[in-house]
Amino acid sequence: MLKALIFDVDGTLADTEGAHRDAFNAAFRDAGLRWHWSEAMYTKLLEVSGGKERIRHYWQLADPAGAAAPGAGATVAATVDAIHALKTRHYDRLASGGRLGLRPGILRLIREAQAARLAVAIATTTTPANIDALLRTPLGSDWRGLFRAVCDAGTAAAKKPAPDVYHAALAALGLPAADCLAFEDSANGLLAARAAGIPTLVTPTVYTRGQRFDGALLRLDHLGEVDLAALRRWHAGAPMQAHWRRP
Ligand code: XBP
Ligand code: MG
Numbered sequence: 001m002l003k004a005l006i007f008d009v010d011g012t013l014a015d016t017e018g019a020h021r022d023a024f025n026a027a028f029r030d031a032g033l034r035w036h037w038s039e040a041m042y043t044k045l046l047e048v049s050g051g052k053e054r055i056r057h058y059w060q061l062a063d064p065a066g067a068a069a070p071g072a073g074a075t076v077a078a079t080v081d082a083i084h085a086l087k088t089r090h091y092d093r094l095a096s097g098g099r100l101g102l103r104p105g106i107l108r109l110i111r112e113a114q115a116a117r118l119a120v121a122i123a124t125t126t127t128p129a130n131i132d133a134l135l136r137t138p139l140g141s142d143w144r145g146l147f148r149a150v151c152d153a154g155t156a157a158a159k160k161p162a163p164d165v166y167h168a169a170l171a172a173l174g175l176p177a178a179d180c181l182a183f184e185d186s187a188n189g190l191l192a193a194r195a196a197g198i199p200t201l202v203t204p205t206v207y208t209r210g211q212r213f214d215g216a217l218l219r220l221d222h223l224g225e226v227d228l229a230a231l232r233r234w235h236a237g238a239p240m241q242a243h244w245r246r247p
Helices: 015-032 038-043 053-063 064-068 076-098 107-113 128-135 164-173 187-195 229-237
Strands: 003-005 119-123 149-151 180-184 201-204
Touching: 003 107, 003 164, 015 038, 015 053, 015 076, 015 107, 038 053, 053 064, 053 076, 076 128, 107 119, 119 164, 149 164, 164 187, 180 187, 187 201
Parallel strands: 003 119, 003 180, 119 149, 180 201
Antiparallel strands: none
16 A cells, blocks of 8 residues: 655755756856857766766766865865865755746645555655755745655665665555555656656656666656646546656
């Protein structure tokens, strides 16, 4: 029986990757780097989960010698950490204050789950700071109270597609995978949830819609809010169709 909904954050709760991309590019400018991630490049780089991992991956591609010995006595890890800290500050500016609204249907689904006494949890690759920047306005400063468990980059070292963060969520919920439903936007997220045995529903974004979602329970444009056309059809006697499309 369904007892919990487990949500990914970036791309699922909200369409955030455009803001992440802007934050990365602002950090590169602050750091005096001539790096710039276009939408097309970022779409490819998103195959690497984790902002720090993504920076390091790009650096090795763009400047192998520099990525091996950054110079001035700095280590690669310290340089990546410094760039990522700049990026996180920019992301907070871009995501806070409700600038990135929740995706269609998310708030409704969370409220309905609460009313039906289902547990709701988060399993994400991103940082606690980024989750707070995104949710503190649309869900309120006490947003953590809505979730039975919040598992993030601080919970599991191994990033998606590793299942670690979903295993942590199942342990925190005290539920078997079969009693849960995961919501994801990316192939890495689907692979992670499926590796943990959790039935998964995907709602891709413009950054992930070209990826493969084999094994998804259902692929949806979004989690649905009826629109006027649907209401008109319903008023004319048609059954109320959610915006749900079989893969
Ligand atoms: C998506 C990610 C994150 C974000 C950037 O996380 O892979 O790395 O792209 O955030 P999710 P950080 O699992 O929520 O889809 O820079 O904090 O990693
Ligand atoms: Mg995601």
